[in-house]
Amino acid sequence: MAASTESFYLGFDFSTQQLKVVAVDGNLSVVHQDNVQFDSELPEFGTQGGVHVHADSLTVTSPVLMWVKALDLILGKMKNAGFDFSRVKALSGSGQQHGSVYWRKGTNQVLRDLQPGKSLHELLKGGFAVSDSPVWMDSSTTEQCQYLETAVGGAQRVADITGSRAYERFTGNQIAKIYKAQPEKYEDTERISLVSSFAASLFLGSYAAIDYSDGSGMNLMDIFSKQWADSCLEATAPHLEERLGAPVHSSAVLGLLSPYHVTRYGFPEDCKVVAFTGDNPGSLAGMRLQEGDIAVSLGTSDTVFLWIKEPRPTVEGHIFCNPVDRPSYMALICYKNGSLTRERIRNKCAGGSWEVFSSVLRTTPTGNNGNIGIYFDAMEITPSAVGVHRFDKENTKVSGEIRALVEGQFLAKRVHAEKLGYKIIPGTRVLATGGASSNKDILQVLSDVFDAPVYTIDVANSACLGCGYRALQGDTNTPALNHQLILVFGLNHNSGFSWCYCRARTKDCACSSSPGPELKNAAIGTIMEIHVQSDSCCYSI
Numbered sequence: 007m008a009a010s011t012e013s014f015y016l017g018f019d020f021s022t023q024q025l026k027v028v029a030v031d032g033n034l035s036v037v038h039q040d041n042v043q044f045d046s047e048l049p050e051f052g053t054q055g056g057v058h059v060h061a062d063s064l065t066v067t068s069p070v071l072m073w074v075k076a077l078d079l080i081l082g083k084m085k086n087a088g089f090d091f092s093r094v095k096a097l098s099g100s101g102q103q104h105g106s107v108y109w110r111k112g113t114n115q116v117l118r119d120l121q122p123g124k125s126l127h128e129l130l131k132g133g134f135a136v137s138d139s140p141v142w143m144d145s146s147t148t149e150q151c152q153y154l155e156t157a158v159g160g161a162q163r164v165a166d167i168t169g170s171r172a173y174e175r176f177t178g179n180q181i182a183k184i185y186k187a188q189p190e191k192y193e194d195t196e197r198i199s200l201v202s203s204f205a206a207s208l209f210l211g212s213y214a215a216i217d218y219s220d221g222s223g224m225n226l227m228d229i230f231s232k233q234w235a236d237s238c239l240e241a242t243a244p245h246l247e248e249r250l251g252a253p254v255h256s257s258a259v260l261g262l263l264s265p266y267h268v269t270r271y272g273f274p275e276d277c278k279v280v281a282f283t284g285d286n287p288g289s290l291a292g293m294r295l296q297e298g299d300i301a302v303s304l305g306t307s308d309t310v311f312l313w314i315k316e317p318r319p320t321v322e323g324h325i326f327c328n329p330v331d332r333p334s335y336m337a338l339i340c341y342k343n344g345s346l347t348r349e350r351i352r353n354k355c356a357g358g359s360w361e362v363f364s365s366v367l368r369t370t371p372t373g374n375n376g377n378i379g380i381y382f383d384a385m386e387i388t389p390s391a392v393g394v395h396r397f398d399k400e401n402t403k404v405s406g407e408i409r410a411l412v413e414g415q416f417l418a419k420r421v422h423a424e425k426l427g428y429k430i431i432p433g434t435r436v437l438a439t440g441g442a443s444s445n446k447d448i449l450q451v452l453s454d455v456f457d458a459p460v461y462t463i464d465v466a467n468s469a470c471l472g473c474g475y476r477a478l479q480g481d482t483n484t485p486a487l488n489h490q491l492i493l494v495f496g497l498n499h500n501s502g503f504s505w506c507y508c509r510a511r512t513k514d515c516a517c518s519s520s521p522g523p524e525l526k527n528a529a530i531g532t533i534m535e536i537h538v539q540s541d542s543c544c545y546s547i
């Protein structure tokens with residue numbers, strides 16, 4: 007069925023420094039874009055670059071309510087700009103990877119009962135057992151990583167199961183730290199979400215499932231069976247599986263948008279919510295990567311990623327499930343010292359101006375006369391090292407900055423990509439995205455280092471764009487949700503809860519003592535197709 011050009015599809019991205027949204031129409035043309043910068047537009051949370059770096063310089067968190075308030079703000083901005091929410095058929099989104107959100111016991115009910123007269127921020131003020139969510143920049147969990155690798159059988163064994171050896175920022179190790187340091191908060195947690203599935207929950211009005219692709223960044227999921235790995239769960243925290251919920255494919259339709267957004271913003275009642283994923287997987291979809299391409303994302307983090315068919319996990323780099331094509335995978339390498347390090351050197355050597363920074367790149371020779379720099383302001387991820395080191399061609403320490411930094415960053419990417427088996431051949435395309443991909447002089451260095459042409463797409467926010475595409479794909483591939491398959495079964499009739507209705511896709515269940523009229527005559531244990539009038543009443547699960 008051809009998508010109507012009258013319809014809109016939304017893609018959100020809850021990234022490190024901002025919340026962004028892109029709306030596309032049925033022809034994939036961008037019709038609206040907006041963003042909320044956390045530091046400047048939500049100053050009450052006191053973040054720098056969207057995060058709080060703690061005194062130990064290893065712990066890095068973001069206030070979860072800042073993300074909630076950012077969603078209120080961006081939807082309000084769109085409304086004020088006259089965006090026609092009634093044309094939105096489906097939405098999806100992404101989040102910075104690995105970060106975790108801890109929903110307090112009882113909050114699923116709060117999500118189901120959201121009152122449209124109030125902001126999400128007001129309604130969810132008491133909804134989180136942990137108010138400061140650990141994010142991907144955190145590197146405080148070395149002890150938990152060592153424990154996991156020992157318990158499971160070594161770094162390579164953890165990689166063979168989960169796609170990556172134990173990494174400090176990976177969610178399982180963050181959960182293990184919270185369980186150990188703040189057991190009462192873990193106990194008070196009903197559900198643990200990734201930033202992506204947390205954001206999806208705000209739209210769905212109930213806890214949203216974690217998708218396979220972002221779920222691969224947790225050191226908890228078996229990337230081949232796509233199930234939680236028992237050995238990893240056991241080494242992390244007790245009763246974890248029930249707090250995570252079952253993971254789903256990245257293009258799964260999770261359900262219909264919460265009535266809250268229908269009433270407050272005028273979305274249609276049948277607007278679908280497609281699973282949210284990680285920002286890098288979202289970018290892979292948005293850049294329409296082909297096999298053989300290499301993508302370089304220059305956001306807060308720098309990442310390099312590839313679409314692969316035959317995953318061979320190693321102890322350097324990550325393998326994630328592919329967010330677009332079920333049998334495929336993606337390989338990814340992440341660098342913490344990306345844009346923030348370029349900003350530091352810009353402030354130091356170019357008076358805070360990207361124009362001056364660029365002009366230095368234009369007026370210095372490729373190769374920088376043999377001077378090279380390694381700039382790890384913060385503990386790097388690939389490799390695990392910290393410090394600034396600059397050398398000339400005789401290997402003597404020298405000064406010299408802007409070109410040394412940018413060439414050094416891109417040389418590291420080429421070396422690591424080649425170590426993962428990537429071959430640069432005639433016809434190689436380097437696809438660049440993220441905030442710094444708007445800088446042509448930085449991209450020229452990237453092209454020189456990779457000895458290949460560099461392409462960008464019109465929309466630097468490829469993660470949002472990819473999620474707009476994924477929303478459209480989810481909408482067109484799914485029959486109308488008012489014909490969902492509902493599994494009906496009876497519980498102990500004496501307990502007061504006589505019926506459970508389960509969403510076939512998400513396996514979320516709601517129990518009630520008074521079944522709706524369509525279910526009254528259904529035999530216990532049958533799987534039936536029923537016509538759900540709305541997402542309210544006893545079917546709102």
Ligand SMILES: Nc1ncnc2c1ncn2[C@@H]1O[C@H](COP(=O)(O)OP(=O)(O)O)[C@@H](O)[C@H]1O
Pocket residue numbers: 021022023024304305306307345346348349360439440441442443444445448
């Ligand atoms: N003209 C430019 N040249 C180089 N870097 C830039 C330029 N404009 C923006 N950036 C960088 O882009 C970064 C933000 O990228 P973005 O992809 O939006 O981040 P995120 O998605 O992680 O929030 C900023 O930290 C900034 O350093």
Ligand SMILES: O=C(CO)[C@@H](O)[C@H](O)COP(=O)(O)O
Pocket residue numbers: 021022023101102103104142175223284285286305306307308309338340
């Ligand atoms: O940790 C990783 C990937 O493994 C990071 O790439 C985060 O996903 C943050 O993304 P940006 O906000 O920098 O885009």
